[in-house]
Structure formats: C-alpha cells, structure tokens
Amino acid sequence: MNSRRSFIQKAGATAIALSTPAISVFSSPISEIFDQDKILRVAIMGLGSYGTRVAEAMQDCKRAKLVGVISGTPSKIAMWQSKYGIPAKNCYNYENFDAIKDNPDIDAVYVITPNALHKGQTIRVAKAGKHVICEKPMAVNASDAAEMVSACDQAGVKLLIGYRMHFEANTLKAVEMREKGEFGDIKFFQGLSGFKIGDPTQWRLNPELSGGGAMMDIGIYSINGARYMVGEEPIWVTAQEVKTDPVKFKDGIDETITFQMGFPSGVVASCLSTYSMNNLDKFFLNGTQGFAEMQPSTGYGPIQGKTHKGPLNEPHVTHQTTQMDQMAAIIFDGVTPKIPVDGREGLKDMVIIDAIFEAVKTGEKVLLG
Template sequence: MNKQSRRYFIQKIGATATMLPLLAPLDLFADSAGHQNQPMLRVALMGLGNYASRVAKAMQDCKFAKITGLISGTPEKLRDWGSTYDVPEKNRYNYSNFDQIKNNPDIDAVYIITPNALHHSQTIRVAKAGKHVICEKPMAVSVEEGKEMVDACKKANVHLLIGYRMHFEPKTLEIHRMRANDELGAINFFQGQCGFKIGNPNQWRLNKDLAGGGSLMDIGIYAVNGARYMVGEEPIWVTAQEIKTSREKFKEGVDETILFQLGFPSGAVASCLSTYNMNFLDRFFLSGDRGFAELQPATGYGPIQGRTSKGPLTQAHTEHQTLQMDAMAQIILKDHKPTIAVDGEEGLKDLYILEAIYNACKTGARQEILLPQPHK
C-alpha cells in the first residue's frame, strides 16, 4: 500500500470512527434478526393446546415479546415445548405450583389460553403473583367473574389484556379508520356471521362447566365485539332467538345456534348469527349512508379478505398473533394506547352483552343493556 493509499485508508477509518456514535442506535445495537435491541415482554404461556401452538409459532417473529415460561398440567408437553422454545426447566410450571412465578424475574406476563371457566381463578392467581395478565376471550363465563378479574388486576397494579387479535388486523383497522373518519357516512347497519360445524362431541367447548355456554361464547363473541367497534357505539338493547337441532350433542346450557339483534343509540341496528352447526359463516358487513365495508373471511386466522365501496382492501397479511403480542408488549412496556381497546373493561362489556343475549333467548323478550361507565 503506497503513502497515498495509506493516507486515504486512515482518513476513511477516522471518518467512520467519528460516525460510530451516530450509527450505534441503528446498527451496533441491532439483534441478529435486524431488530433494535429494546425491552422485550417475557411471556409464560398457560395451557399448551392447539391455539397456544399457533401463538407460540407466531411469537417467533415478534420484535417485542418472547416466550420465557410455560405452564401446563401435562409433564410431556412441558418437556417438549421447553425443548422446542428453549424454555429452561426452572421456568416450567404446572397448575398447582405456578404461583411461584412471583419469584421468577424471567417472566413479566402470563398468557392464559385455557378453557373459559378457568380464566377467572387463573387470572386472580397470576395477578396475586404480581405478573401482567393476557387472557383469551371470553375473559370469563359471567359478568361477576369478569368484575372480580378486573378488580384483582387493578389491586395488584398489573395489566389485564384480552386476546382480541382482530383489534390489530390491518384490514379490520382500515375499516375502523374509514368509519371513524366519516368516510362511510352515518352507520345504519352491521351484520356479523360466525359459524362452523363443530366436531368431537367430547371436547371442552361442548362442556357447559368448562365453556360456560356454546357457540356464542366461542365464536359469537366475535360478532358481539365486532358490532361494537365497527358501528362505533355501544348497544342499548338486544333481542335473540336460540335454535337447537341436537339436544344430545348440544346439552342444556350449550347453545348450538343463536340469532341476535342489537340496537344502538343512533338508531343503527345489527343482525348477527352464531352457530356450531353451519359451515362457511365468517363475514362482517357494515353499511353507511355513503358507503359500505365487508370482510369475508372476517375473523379466521387469515389472510382476511375485504372490500369497501371504494374498492378492495389490500393491506398485507401478518400472522394475527404476531401483531397482537407485539402490540400488547408495547401496551404493557410503554403504555401505548391501541386503536381499539383490549383491556379488561373491554372484555367486561362483551360479558354484559353475552348475558343479555342469553337472557333474551331464555325469556323471549327484548333486554335493555346498561354497560358500566368507564372509570375516571
């Protein structure tokens, strides 16, 4: 290397060294995946079933959340999942001893993915252990249980978030934006159809003691919740009708098919269907006096498809649980405010409406809905 080349090389090195402090936040602290090093929400998954498998796989692409703990009643699952997701044995718990997470600094939050009737007691135990709670929907099987969960998490000063993955789905959010910006005009009608033919008659979803109900609790809640964020109002009344074709499969307290209608303060109405006995029902339709929006499929794992009076929706698909867990990490770690709420109060509102729907089915009479007022 001649003098001129050496001088040029030294000058370049000096310039690069001068720039290092400026480049560091962008490059030097990036992780192997190219993400910036920043706080990660360390999550223990509770209930290692089919849906937890989907969550766990999706979380491998998260930027702000990672799996650091496991809770299950099946030792084999703890062993296999621990190996797959690199969770050390000290961070694996069963349903009897998971209160010990209180003393585990590797865990910030627990994602409860167990049968509906277990959410209440498990949420309260996690809150008492001082960890944040992410709970699958429906958050509980009654309003009373939901209230106790909200109160327990407030008392423990931990977050309670409900697994409303559609609140972070891009096409859903685009329709929400259009409605909020008055691009569809005054909303007058919403239709939500949620259904499939359920299989194994011995599964927990058809057990009243574990599910707290039937199709309405499992998939009808998507239409209940969707009606609220699509219309942009809270319903004030409901009428409903239950249809049951097999009392052997759908025993007392386990609904097969429910049609329900919601009324809103503006005069808008919703017509919805929840069923465990009809396939190909996964559609939302929103009508305003200047436009419409439609999603079909609307709540499946994706990709969601949609169109509006302005044309097709083209937002890219990302695994819903990846988006959900990254967003929830930002809510917990940085107090971010989501476009559509996912906190315990949001889940509690749905429970009020679910109970009103069941009462309307039982009595045959219209039920008035009085939702709790937000805390000030």
C-alpha cells in the same frame, strides 16, 4: 321483568364503573418514554392447539418472547422445553404456578385454558404480580369478568384480552374509514360467526368448562365486531335460539343463536352465532354513503374485504405476532391501541353475552345500561 332488567343494568353499570378513559397524549418526547428494546417475557398457560399457534407466532415477534410454560401435562412441558429452549426454572404446573411471583424472568402470563378456568387463574397470576393476557371470552359471565378486572387493578398489573382482530390491518382500515365519515351515517351491521364443530367430547361442548356453546366461542366475534365497526355501545338486545341436536348440544351449550343489538344512533346489528354451519365468518357494515364487507372477517387470515371504494388489501401479518408485539407496547410503553384490548373491553362483551342468554330465556328485549 323489572328484576331481570335491573340485573342487566347493574352488570352494565359495573362495566361503566370499571371503565376509565384511555390517555394517549404524552407530556414528554416519545423517545424519552418508550423503551423500544424492552422485551415482554411471556409464559403460556395451556399448551393446546391455540397455545401452540401463539407460541409459533411469537417466534417472529420483535417485542415479545416465549420464556415459560404452565401445563398440567408433563409430556407437553418437556416437548415445549425442547422445541422452544425453555429453561426448567420457568416451567410450572397448575398447582405450583403461584411461585412465578419469585421468578424475575417472567413478565406476563398468557392464559389459554378453558373459559371457566380463566377467572381463578387470572386472579392467581395477578396476585403473583405478573401481567395477565387472557384469551377471550375472558370469563363465563360479567360478574366473574368484573372480579378479574378488580383483582388486576388491586395488584397493579395489566389485564389484556386476546382480541387479535383489534390489531389486524384490514380491520383497522375499515374502522379508520368509518371514523373519517367515508361510509356516511352508519345504519346497519351484520355479523355471521360460526362453523360446524367436530369432536363431541371436547371441552367446548362441556358447559362446566366452556360456560356456553357457540356464543362463547365464536359468537363473541360478532358482538365485539359490531361494537368496533359501528363505533357505539349497544343499548338493547333480543335473541332467539335454535337447537337441532340436543344430544350433542346439551343443556347449557347453545348450538345456534340469532341475535340483534340496538345502538343509540338507531343502528341495528343482526347477528348469527352457530356451531352447525360453515361458510360464514362475514361482517357487513352499511352507511348512507358506502359500505365495508369482510369475508373472512375474523379467521386466522388473511382477512379479505372490500368497500365501496375498492378492495381492502393491507398486508397480512400473522395476527398473534402483531398482537403480542402490540401488547408489549401497551404494557411497557403506555401505547393506547385504536380499539381497546383491556379487561374492561372484555367485560363489556360479557355483559352483552349475559343479556343475550337472558333474552333467549325470556323471549323479550333486554335493556343494557
């Protein structure tokens, strides 16, 4: 037990050591620092369903533009070239994309490939001198995530994680209310994340590509949501796994995990991650003076919710459009988002996921930090 706790504590210490305080106070007038006309020129790596969603959303961006692609499928590259007007010189495959170091027309690469590929691809992009936007989960474990953060630091490039909810208007409204004390002392958080997964041959159900099952894919929303809704970092986890279909959900692929997180103030989060149930996607935050409830809480939108003061009814904008415009502001303007989206934020989630898997394996409470 001591060695297990030591491992988790070392992982947590790595996350803390790699964390640096964000600075949002500027010594010069905003107009002198921000280049509002500078466009983030992005190449998307991985032209699957989510890559397509991001590409479509980027057509409405004001600060970000799709200018390149990286794919192992020539037919997809040709289709995207035609649809989005991408020049041949900005098209790469997985073997030759290191050559982007010599392409001044690409500022950043958005890595949207299976989880297990993120580490190697992120490091290669960083070595090529380009900023990295990496889809979540950023890696398959905390150790790999820490290597990604270090590689980007050493290369002097930004590493941002695709936490689209960190820019979503109703989510930010709920966080603002909590920060203002409108819910009183926070006591409890519930996060329900899951859906019935289909095609059993997809990469998400291949442990060598996904690094896990529902927890990696959808449970991470409840982990991350608990942290920004409560406004604290957890100090312990417990977890229990249920598997009803060991054929579809083979070794290394979790089907359903219920897990709990404890926070320094005494807040407890009770969460569910599953590939076997629909009608979930719910966050509930309860305090001594009020509450916030969101369902759907992390879907592509619109997000729906209410508090003890009434509905959450901020205008809906396509999440990925807002995300990419805001990431341009982070990279070019030094903007600090209300909820972090950098690699260190992603690393914190990976430390927690490692601890949850350890708690499932041992049946014991695992300490963080």
